[in-house]
């Protein structure tokens with residue numbers, strides 16, 4: 001109970017989930033190195049955006065801590081689409097490179113999706129290449145999109161049963177809602193859910209979210225989920241966020257904690273699990289490429 005006497009939901013933080021996943025990644029890296037394979041996660045930065053440069057530095061530091069090497073290419077902001085494709089072609093051809101990360105966003109004159117399609121799908125650590133989306137749809141092995149995979153891991157870690165339960169996802173975007181729906185509907189103990197996806201084409205979407213045993217906000221519309229949209233005692237996962245400058249504005253209003261049974265914290269919920277999945281994809285790519293998976 002909170003000091004105001006209202007019930008407050010159990011928190012579902014992402015940090016311990018990420019810690020566990022990263023510990024497994026570190027163990028796999030040790031095993032790969034012992035077998036003579038040095039896992040390599042290449043990074044590509046285009047332009048001089050401070051925030052993007054900062055994100056790349058954080059990932060490189062984490063990669064080094066986990067035992068990866070990280071060859072890095074920094075292209076000028078004036079780089080052409082062909083310049084970017086040439087970098088990706090080099091990494092595709094380099095057998096010592098197992099995963100490639102192109103920091104998003106890239107300058108506005110460049111097409112990120114076109115560049116992504118140039119990447120070897122087996123080296124796509126974001127799991128967003130069209131071939132990997134197809135593999136997900138077909139249930140074939142391959143890198144999984146990081147945020148959806150992170151949400152499945154978060155639910156499993158915190159002991160939230162998913163199988164046989166009703167999951168409602170608000171949003172059908174390519175990064176989150178759509179791949180998450182495919183993932184949680186798969187036949188697996190940590191998935192196997194009855195999944196419903198709602199969006200702007202379903203104006204009365206609250207009718208669905210109110211009955212959700214697990215509600216995932218994936219809209220990117222600050223405060224769109226209010227207590228009246230939540231089933232009392234249900235689980236609420238806040239995936240959607242918008243940044244205004246450095247301010248993070250989540251889809252899920254904090255007051256939902258007074259209705260939900262369990263809820264991700266405003267900060268430190270889905271985010272840390274997303275980053276952990278990137279490294280899981282990278283180490284699995286190294287395992288597959290070296291036949292040690």
Ligand SMILES: NC(=O)c1ccc[n+]([C@@H]2O[C@H](COP(=O)([O-])OP(=O)(O)OC[C@H]3O[C@@H](n4cnc5c(N)ncnc54)[C@H](OP(=O)(O)O)[C@@H]3O)[C@@H](O)[C@H]2O)c1
Pocket residue numbers: 147170171172173174175176177178198199200201205218219220221224238239240241242270271272274
């Ligand atoms: N936490 C993390 O680590 C992380 C990682 C990746 C992404 N994200 C966040 O996840 C969110 C989704 O990303 P995305 O790329 O998948 O999404 P997106 O392409 O921006 O799609 C947003 C979805 O939300 C729906 N939507 C928007 N406003 C709505 C409204 N008023 N009522 C009902 N539905 C509405 C849209 O419906 P229509 O399809 O009908 O337009 C669309 O399906 C973003 O906020 C992104 O920042 C978070």
